[in-house]
Amino acid sequence: MGSFEFEGRSVTFRPGDTVASALYRHGVRTFSRSLKYHRRRGLYCGTGDCPNCSMTVDGQPAVRTCTVRCAEGMRVERAGGWPNAERDLLHVTDRLHRVMPVGFYYKTFVRPRFAWAVAERVIRRAAGLGALPPTASAARKVVRHVHVDTLVIGAGLAGLEATREAAASGSVLVCDEGLAARSVAPGSAPDPIEELRTAVASLEHVTLLDEATALGVYEWLHVPLARAGELVHVYPSRVVVATGATEEHGVFPGNDLPGVMLGRAAAALAGPHGVRPGDRAVVVVRTEEGVQHLQTLIDAGVEVVATAVSPALVQRVPEGAGEIVAGGDVHEARGGSSLRSVVLRREGLGKRFECDLLVLSLGLVPRDGLARMALPGEDVTVVGDAALGVGIAEPGGLDGMVCMCEDVSMHDLEQAWDEGFRNAEILKRYTTTTMGPCQGAMCGRALSCFAASRDATPAPSPVAPRTTARPPARPVTLETLAAGVHEIVDRRTSLNELHVAAGARLDRSGGWLRPFSYGDWREEYRAVRERVSLMDVGTLGKFAIAGPGAGDLVDRLFPCRIDDLEPGRTRYVLTLDDAGYAMDDGLLARVGAEEWFLTTTSGGAGRADARLRNLADRLGLDAHVLDRTAQWGAINVAGPLARDLLERLADDSIDAASVPYPGFADLSVAGVPCRAIRTGFVGELAFELHHPRRRGPELWAALADAGRDWDLMPHGLDALELLRLEKGHVYIGQDTMPDDTPAKLGMPWAVDMSKRWFVGKRALERMGELPMARRHVGLEFSGGPRATADLRGEPLLVEGQVVGRITSAERSIVLDRPIGLGWIRAVDGGFPDRLRTGSGATASVVTTPFYDPDGGRMRG
Amino acid sequence: MAELRTDLPQVLAILGSSDVCDRVEAPAGSALLRVAPNEAMLVGTDDADGVRADVPGAALVEAVSDAWTSFVLEGPDASEAFARVSELLLPEAGWLQGDVAAAAAKVLVEAGTITILVPANLAAHVEERIRADAAEVLTR
């Protein structure tokens, strides 16, 4: 016993009650309002298949209340309806059925153009199954990966039998949604399923997962199971689908009135829940279990006034079943807010019966959606009722709701057929039948039978063709699907803690977590230009390339001349793709006769590794790649005092001859073995110190300490942005387009076309015959905004026509004027040198670099 | 329950032709992982000079310990904790490589202990993932 809250009222429940049964006992008959026409909907299937009993439970919308056990203190409310589900003024849309036919939104609100914008807002508010909770749930969903020999979906009789059989030869996971209703008539004791379940669960290698919903059967095989607090990914070698069958949905006028329900729903209420589903009932019996449902109703004291029964079962009808109509059908159900009478028909004659309950046991339809998701060749079998065949039957009456989830009636299907949608798949897409929460469990058969019966060509098989089944098999929240999916993976250097301790602003860049600034990036900039500064460049891609074929590999991968690179020397290299486009840049160092060292941009490291290996493999070269990206850290010591700083700490000489430009030397700094590479990225004297990752913090601390009296401070990516811009360096990806050749980038010197072959050479030859249509340029601005950086991304125009774009822009501190980089298209065979920006400033094309143009400072 | 421990492993990389890699033997106390046709890894030793002498013809023999961080899962629920961060099917004993917490990892299994080697630059991320996703089965 207990109570929960329902729309401000307190509702008591008994042990074993579902929310639906407790509400029914409380007197609730309208459980929801339909999606489109706001029609009243009452309890119908009782097995969690149809959408009718869906309500918002504890803030969670679209919960099927016939499957949820009551809990003390629950909060339940109906969704839809305005102002509420009981007195819904929006029900007027049902009268507008004629002007809102199926697919009306494709045909109306077309002119004037603003009409749809307005109408859409109204329609969105009027339709829907409830509001999403405004906050995320506190509990985090866990993910588990489980490997097993056999997965059995469904723990009814057939599923448990299959489990027992499979357990003899391997591990078994059997899962079940754990819903309230059973296919066995309630009350018949002892329950064979309970006994079998206990026996099977105790077998070795058998795991029973309750309240687990299989979302689909995916390739590999892979079946995700959604549970309350977790998502379980199951990887079985074989799957057995034992999900049973639903009772057939009856289609006739008035079939969705509250008071019309399927046999199992009525029997569950009358039997185990002890609630009379109605006072006067008409019952339709066409299945074995229908006979049992009828008995249950009679035993519960329901007055059965008439029973329409198939001729084969006439003899089985018990006493107290009212007027027996053998071979009878439902012609129509009538009522206002709920059922008031039913017309049964037989051989063209009809008879009306006053009643408040119509119980339908028309047949069984296999719940085999999961099985139909399997691909040919996958080991997925179906057992039990889920394996029932479904023959073609005459589609229901003249009218009636076919798809209760989406409010699609027989009339709508007829109209769609008339409009030319002439098979089940297209009818499904146009009318949205089977696309609701039931995913065709209720309406799929009616749709297929409708299409089959209207089809002029005779069907080759007597089985109604089903529309394609796709995951998810049941509605699932995004929160569940996101379980185990985490934020972007961030790489970190070994200096990360130091940056945090120094108060740096860290953010993502190229797959790494990097310091953008330690306070005032302009101060950091000045430290680089005027004194000395450190930067963590441990994110750079770093590769050792070794072996007899290493020289060949780098010679063919890079477009520039390689064979004249001496040990101890470095060269700037562009990486081109097959089509001749620049993908990455970096530095290549010759270490020895058969050993090279390559650095790449931070974001390009992964691809560089793959590219090196691919080319070595394709060319059959005896060349080997060691990825040192994680193994080594790197610290850039930059500024006019860089050498002075290193002299204080280096055990070896670092004069211009020992560590030449462009070149490197392996030496020891503060006792840490380093490869010191001369770089020119920022236009100052700079040494990139590559070192063992674990000794990074030690090296950084030693450098910072030794530079204290020069007011050394580190610099981050913000300062670097301007430093490299003043030097005219492009950022691959920021300043470059995916189809930039070296020529377009103004770097023809990075290519040696006299080489026999390199990746992209043939493409460059081909493009060399074409006029250059676009090029990269340096820019200076006047009349621009106060914050030059705002110009970044603006278009460049000539006589009002867009001919280019600004890709980088910032006010140069050392030159005290606004500068930038961008690209421009050729206009009338030439490239303009004066343009206007989108915001009205003037842009002039200038040569780069802006700062240290002859390279004297970096070569120092 | 299971325990998670972080370790800085000793790792050696040997790069060379297939034949050369076939000849690599694991010194006592270390495990040999043939991670690629032309690459072998020794976990538990960083004696590059010693191995280089034993494997003439290798293109590169180098101690690469700095590139790796290892996470060790011990206890009866070690494989349960692992199953929270990877869909790999572990052997009773042996090793394999694949996706663990979105990192390209090598996994060694021996006597109920699972050792996961991940690139050092992803160590912080992987540790966060294991501690968060396997929280239920890890001891504090």
Next chain:
Amino acid sequence: MALSIPCDLCGHRPFTEFAFGGEWRELDASDTEEEFAREYLPDNPEGPQRERWFHAMGCRTWTTVTRDTRTNEIG
């Protein structure tokens, strides 16, 4: 058929462990006409396709397979 890629060293692995290298292409072409076709006009067959995959999450080696683009069957 399940989309798993057979890696020579690691055996059959889910495709999510790999980076896709595209349809097999010759490394070079004899003239610029052929070069254009090689680069921009792949066969893109509805059927068996020879293609490259990189085992990024595992051994980081490249492998060539023939996959039927209609059924994902390999071999």
